[in-house]
Amino acid sequence: MRVAVIGAGVIGLSSALCIHEQFHGLVPSLELEVYADRFTPHTTSDGAAGLWQPYLSDHGNLQETLWNKETFDYLLGHMHSAAAKEMGLFLISGYNLFTEPAPDPSWKNIVLGFRNLTPKELELFPGYSYGWFNTALMLEGRSYLPWLTNRLTQRGVKFFHKKVESFQELFSQGVDVVLNCSGMRSGDLQPDPELQPGRGQIIKVLAPWVKHFIITHNLKSGIYNSPYIIPGSEFTVLGGIYQHGNWSEENSAKDHKSVWDSCCRLLPALQKAKIVDEWSGLRPARPSVRLERESIRLGNRQAEVIHNYGHGGFGITIHWGCAMAAARLFGNILQEKKQLATPPGPRL
């Protein structure tokens, strides 16, 4: 049973790990392979700051809220292990700021200690009159992706540095199941007009005195088009760009100025921070995550694709819930192919 994962960002690697963990003992013939043209540190996941936080509203998509919760709980459970540091996982508190009262988010009971900001706290942020404080998690891609890669390598999963041009290409080589975790470039494998880039640009600075994340919201401009400051283990990420439909991965001087000026206004001490890097990336945005099976008839065979892409700006936030859902779909495939007597035990 050959399974090929396309994509080595957080979605591809975590889906691969989840499937291997659950099925390698039950399916002795399981061979897992990861194909990608970009590996860490060059994936979209590496550019993300790594803060666990869903969008403000789930638009009634309770499935995604559940996957977010599963991810948070899974990560929180790892907090006590010695692996946490290696994974790039740590607790962080911070502020979400608004210029007017906002309804509580779908994730208020998932994070720790969610509450409204007090008037004195709001004094820190002139121009903002309402906000939240909570404790969440950081999962830094540049640590997490290598950690996932190590776990997979230890398990004998093979990696191939190549751009897959079509699902057919893999099926004709004898692959039985393809996991499509190709993020932004899924459209190259199968057109999907619903998948659009949500371009972001960030500035990485040295500002080790910043211990909280600060995310501002402008309900008119939309998500992430308002300044945000996210301190990592080494660098602090300044951002606030979300351009729907913009495919450019080049840094823009105009966006740089917008991010720099607005973040310095938010936190004046940043004026003294040293800029170490700048990066643009494309959030693989979609009205909802595409996480479903697709059966493809190939002569007398039935080949299976499990799609797992379109996680927008919340890939890290939702990744493990999606990985487990993808693993369940894989379990169904195995059952149907009579590779498995019964699926593995119930998992949340």
Next chain:
Amino acid sequence: MASPKVAVVGAGVIGLSTALCITETCPSCSVTVLSDQFSPNTMSDVAAGMLIPHTYPDTPIHRQKQWFKETFAYLFAISNSAEASEAGIHLVSGWQVFKSTPKEELPFWSDIVLGFRAMSEAELLKFPQHRFGQAFTTLKCDCPPYLLWLEKRLKAAGTQLYTRKVTDLWELHSEYDIVVNCAGMGAHQLLGDKQLFPVRGQVLKVHAPWLKQFIRDGDGLTYIYPGIHRVTLGGTREKGSWSLSPDAGTTRDIFDRCCSLEPSLQGAQDIEVKVGLRPSRQCVRVQREVLSQGGVELPVVHNYGHGAGGFSVHRGTAKEAAHLVGECISALQGSSSRAKL
């Protein structure tokens, strides 16, 4: 008295902040700071500089609260300005956890720090040995940056800073009109104050930049305070111990206690061990005194004995001491105009 000459003895957080307050309230004063040690070699440099007050048994609570409130407001304004990183002042959030519920669930300072509340059940799950906790956001003064920033402000205000070991306050009477004693533990030798005693504290300063939250055990003995570049792990409270040498067994013990609160500390690098003596007293001595010898008088303002709470109340006591210096000046001017009659 055109330009009163004021000597401030001590260049830790108390000495420097008191000197600065004096330059603010008495611009005509000529202020000199004298100390045998300057940052990074003062006792203050060992401290984490967290704004979590220590309760002095014999100082009225309202006075302690006022000191803390003034200090917090002063540092809050700096943390919110462009100078924050240079001054080493930053906000930090975290938890104070208790193995058994404390008698006083609401400390006197709970409405001064930000967002004070009881920890939720979910948060307490992270601390299986602890049954109760408080979550809040407070400020931290990183040293050396804060002391160096104070020195810079002092120099800009025309203050002179000299390395000099003062063995007797009286030796200053011919050069200075008023002496301000901020000698901390040094007041023991300078004054023979029997009420002043050391409480030895050993700490580790480690590199663990992924730690963004403080964790403190309510017993005050175990704490994890993330600073700008290093995390301070503590600690000990050894009453009456004068030893400034690090103890290896203590280092191991502190590390183990902190790791049980925060397991990821196992991965901490570059462990530096430091020792400080908290200049402890049942009450902080902020008080005027007039020394006299052979008909000559020397006004002294004391500001020492802050023990474990120096950073938390420094600005408040500095302002009070500066006010007392003002009273000394008025008294001197009063007596000198009487002398003219």
